Amino acid sequence: MKKVLLLILLVMIFVLSACGQKDNANEKDGSNDELVKLKVASLIPPMTEILDVVKPLLKEDGIDLEVVVLSDNIQPNNALAAKEVDANFFQHVPYMEQYNEENGANLVPVQAVYHAIYGVYSKEYKSMDEVPDGATVAIANDPSNIGRSLAILDHQGIIKLKEGVGINATQADIIENEKNLKFEEVDLLMLARMYDDADLVIMTPAYAAPLGLTPKSDALLTEGLESKFAITLVAREDNKDSEAIQKLAERISGPEVKQFLEENYDETAIPAF
Structure with a gap:
């Protein structure tokens, strides 16, 4: 009987020791639960x-x-x-x-x-000089990106905005538009699709890249680095x-x-x- 009890005690010690080693290993490895x-x-x-x-x-x-x-x-x-x-x-x-x-x-x-970097892209024209009067420009339809798009054109002298409106500009703030550009405001995620339909599309690289376009190589105009x-x-x-x-x-x-x-x-x- 003593031998049996001693054997049981040894088995229990071994099991507890093994469990302890397993817990330590989990602590070292860092399980997903932690x-x-x-x-x-x-x-x-x-x-x-x-x-x-x-x-x-x-x-x-x-x-x-x-x-x-x-x-x-x-x-x-x-x-x-x-x-x-x-x-x-x-x-x-x-x-x-x-x-x-x-x-x-x-x-x-x-x-x-x-x-x-925002860029102005065109499937048909290679420079802004080629863009005809009355051309359609697709821009994002949320206020912050409307202003951003118009600010690029204002900065490059394509249109003129009211003094001081900056990136808060809307179409109502355009005071000069020599080319009589027509702006079509669309959902941000629709800009790439407008590349086939509009004369110009103003968009970020995330939407231009799937079309094989980059600001440096393909944009007619780009903005500067604005933090x-x-x-x-x-x-x-x-x-x-x-x-x-x-x-x-x-x-x-x-x-x-x-x-x-x-x-x-x-x-x-x-x-x-």
């Missing part, structure tokens, strides 16, 4: 690709990044405001500010990531200082992302950090 969940809404490349670059880096920091890819440029802000996601990455600050004003939201910029229009990581006022959001901000403006942009988007997405 990772902090972080959901970020986005739209299209290179935004989604940048998040894919930082995902394994964040895992080293104890953060499990889930990228939520949505289908239009309204949903990411709605989801963030409703706390369905923790952050989003698809917009510039003026667009975010417009959303806050219209919806009573408290979204805030966390980290500027890259400049997406206010940098594509920016956005969170809410209540969570912007959280450890997970701040770690994401650090990683999304780190050397790995800079190298990725320089190697893959050197003409279309210029690091803003």
